[in-house]
Amino acid sequence: MAETLFYAxxxxxxxxxxxxxxxxxxxxxxxxxxxxxVCLALVYLLAGFQFLAGAQVLVYAGAIMVLFLFxxxxxxxADLSKVAEHPTRVLGVHRVALxxxxxxxxxxxxxxxxxxxxxxxxxxxxxxxxxxxxEPIAVALFSRYLLPFEAAxxxxxxxxxxxxxxxxxxxxxQGPREQAQAVxxxxxxxxxxxxxxxxxxxxxxx
Amino acid sequence: MNVPHAHLxxxxxxxxxxxxLGFLLRRNAIIVLxxxxxxxxxxxxxxxxxxxxHSSAAxxxxxxxIFALFVILIAAAEAAVGLALxxxxxxxxxxxxxxxxxELRG
Numbered sequence: 001m002a003e004t005l006f007y008a009x010x011x012x013x014x015x016x017x018x019x020x021x022x023x024x025x026x027x028x029x030x031x032x033x034x035x036x037x038v039c040l041a042l043v044y045l046l047a048g049f050q051f052l053a054g055a056q057v058l059v060y061a062g063a064i065m066v067l068f069l070f071x072x073x074x075x076x077x078a079d080l081s082k083v084a085e086h087p088t089r090v091l092g093v094h095r096v097a098l099x100x101x102x103x104x105x106x107x108x109x110x111x112x113x114x115x116x117x118x119x120x121x122x123x124x125x126x127x128x129x130x131x132x133x134x135e136p137i138a139v140a141l142f143s144r145y146l147l148p149f150e151a152a153x154x155x156x157x158x159x160x161x162x163x164x165x166x167x168x169x170x171x172x173x174q175g176p177r178e179q180a181q182a183v184x185x186x187x188x189x190x191x192x193x194x195x196x197x198x199x200x201x202x203x204x205x206x
Numbered sequence: 207m208n209v210p211h212a213h214l215x216x217x218x219x220x221x222x223x224x225x226x227l228g229f230l231l232r233r234n235a236i237i238v239l240x241x242x243x244x245x246x247x248x249x250x251x252x253x254x255x256x257x258x259x260h261s262s263a264a265x266x267x268x269x270x271x272i273f274a275l276f277v278i279l280i281a282a283a284e285a286a287v288g289l290a291l292x293x294x295x296x297x298x299x300x301x302x303x304x305x306x307x308x309e310l311r312g
Contacts, residue, residue, distance in 0.1 A: 002207040002208075003207060003208060003209055005207075006207055006209050006213075007209075010213075010217045013217065013221065014217070014220055014221065014224070017220075017221050017224040017225070017244055018224060020224070020225075020228060020237070020240050020241065020244055021224055021225075021227060021228030021231065021232060021237070021241060021244075023237070026234055026236040026237055026240075026302075029234075029236070029237045029240050030236065030240060033240045033243060033244065036221075036244060036247070037247065040221075040247055040250075040251065043214075043217070043251070044251075044254060046207045047207060047209075047214065047254060047255075047258060048207070048258065049254050049271060049274075051271065052250075052254060052271055052274055052275070055275065055278055056250075056278070059278050059279075059281075059282055060243070060247070060278065060281070063282060064243065064281065064282055064285045067285055067286060067289055068236065068239070068240065068285070068289065071236065071289045071292060071293060072236060074293070075236075075292070075293070075296050075302060095231065099224065099227040099228075099231065100224075102223060102227060103220045103223040103224045103227065104220070106219050106220060106222075106223035107216045107217075107219050107220040107223070108216075109219070110212075110215055110216045110218075110219035110220075111212055111213075111216045114211070114212035114215050114216070131254075131257060131258055131261050131266065131267075131270075131271065132257075132268070132270075132271035133266075136266065136268055137268060137271055137272060137275075140268050140272060141272065141275075145272055148276060152276060152279050155279075155280075155283055156279070156282075156283060159283040159286055159287055160286075162287055162290070163286050163287060163290040166287070166290035166291060166293070166294050167290045167293050167294065169297075
């Protein structure tokens with residue numbers, strides 16, 4: 001029963017992955033990615049990793065997906081007229097077939113290569129209580145892996161600062177000197193307001 | 207679940223291959239980032255399979271889950287920075303097509 005469910009989930013995950021790379025609009029691609037994440041979380045659960053399945057749903061399907069959807073909505077990339085300008089950039093049917101064929105070939109190669117892997121049947125006692133119990137993981141995280149753990153916290157802090165700096169709007173010139181420089185760069189001694197009015201006038205004449 | 211480890215590894219390989227192809231073939235920055243997330247997920251599945259292979263009731267192997275946890279963390283940081291870069295690119299070029307920024311191609 002669980003085995004059948006695993007193969008069904010694996011097929012669904014591969015289908016969603018094909019959807020990610022072949023979708024026309026970024027929106028559909030990101031939604032397919034959500035499906036692939038959920039399928040993989042269920043696979044983790046079946047394989048006996050309860051904690052990782054929960055972390056996958058919380059972090060990937062929750063936080064990262066919200067970030068992706070937020071940016072897609074913000075940029076309004078579903079504008080199909082822009083896609084139409086670059087017909088070669090959208091994957092055609094033959095390219096999808098090529099991608100699927102290559103991936104299937106990779107899977108067959110992996111199957112052939114992993115024949116040497118000794119297939120020890122999973123310990124039934126381990127399966128019942130799960131491979132990633134929370135307590136041993138927590139103990140290991142705060143003893144043996146303490147340095148990577150602290151480094152990860154530093155990385156998250158640095159990421160937060162970096163994202164704020166990157167996404168911040170470029171500062172408009174504020175001081176009188178900077179404003180003068182901006183006007184000089186524009187090659188016009190007149191003020192911004194009259195400049196804008198002239199541009200509007202020109203647009204109206206055309 | 208008593209699926210051979212080879213099948214779990216094959217699923218990871220197929221997902222990684224698909225993510226790799228999406229990364230190489232697509233030109234939309236958001237889809238490229240989604241492909242990277244797919245590849246990181248496939249790596250996670252391989253880590254967990256490795257942990258499953260080397261675990262026994264007497265000596266559970268925790269390296270797999272802990273590595274997967276760190277990979278999830280790195281993926282979150284990478285997605286945040288990558289999407290901020292996409293926003294900056296869009297502000298500059300009014301598009302998220304990666305071919306629009308080829309100033310450094312030489």
